Amino acid sequence: METGLSSDPEMNWRLSSLDRYTLVSNSDLHSFWPWRIGREANIFNLTELSYDELINAIKNKKVSTIEVDPGYGKYHFDGHRNCKVSMSPEETKKNNNLCPVCGKPLVIGVLNRVEELADRPKGFIPENAQKFFKLMPLSEIISMVKGWKFSTKKNINEYYRIVSGGRTEYYILLNASEEELLALTEKDIVENILKNRKGDIEVKPGYDGEYGIPVYGNVKEK
Numbered sequence: 001m002e003t004g005l006s007s008d009p010e011m012n013w014r015l016s017s018l019d020r021y022t023l024v025s026n027s028d029l030h031s032f033w034p035w036r037i038g039r040e041a042n043i044f045n046l047t048e049l050s051y052d053e054l055i056n057a058i059k060n061k062k063v064s065t066i067e068v069d070p071g072y073g074k075y076h077f078d079g080h081r082n083c084k085v086s087m088s089p090e091e092t093k094k095n096n097n098l099c100p101v102c103g104k105p106l107v108i109g110v111l112n113r114v115e116e117l118a119d120r121p122k123g124f125i126p127e128n129a130q131k132f133f134k135l136m137p138l139s140e141i142i143s144m145v146k147g148w149k150f151s152t153k154k155n156i157n158e159y160y161r162i163v164s165g166g167r168t169e170y171y172i173l174l175n176a177s178e179e180e181l182l183a184l185t186e187k188d189i190v191e192n193i194l195k196n197r198k199g200d201i202e203v204k205p206g207y208d209g210e211y212g213i214p215v216y217g218n219v220k221e222k
């Protein structure tokens with residue numbers, strides 16, 4: 001079962017009927033931006049790189065996934081873009097699915113659908129749950145900190161400066177030490193790479209076709 005960008009394992013774990021499936025996550029490229037490749041990925045635990053090993057890993061849940069926070073998706077929360085109304089499923093319920101500004105039915109998002117289907121409470125972790133990492137791509141961390149659009153030349157240049165010398169983006173995001181990062185880029189970016197590693201960057205969820213956005217400087221409530 002693919003979690004994709006719109007959901008993550010925590011959302012899938014709320015449906016007991018999905019327990020028998022192995023979760024995988026792949027990045028898509030339906031826009032023309034090549035740097036979107038790899039923002040979602042699978043980590044396989046293999047003894048050798050072969051077709052049989054790969055199939056066995058999937059069959060036996062020996063897969064971890066890398067996920068972008070589903071809050072970035074365009075339809076995570078419910079709302080009305082033109083009315084600037086964004087609501088969690090709980091708030092939507094209190095408002096009888098209606099927009100408090102225009103009175104029309106709200107556009108219902110993914111999280112609301114999960115609430116509708118869920119047979120387990122929020123935060124439930126099943127036995128044999130697969131491990132996963134929730135990561136914001138490096139180019140988007142730079143963009144958030146510097147206030148640059150991530151498609152601009154200066155943002156892309158900073159990205160390539162940090163991953164220079166054979167370092168991969170995942171190495172930077174997951175493994176590089178604070179000292180090593182400080183030698184590569186400025187303190188604010190390093191702090192946010194480390195925050196991202198702990199899942200501490202707050203996301204203002206997307207709704208009604210509006211992408212979710214990271215909230216710079218805030219620490220996510222847990």
Ligand SMILES: [Zn+2]
Binds near residue numbers: 080083085101103104
């Ligand atoms: Zn409205």
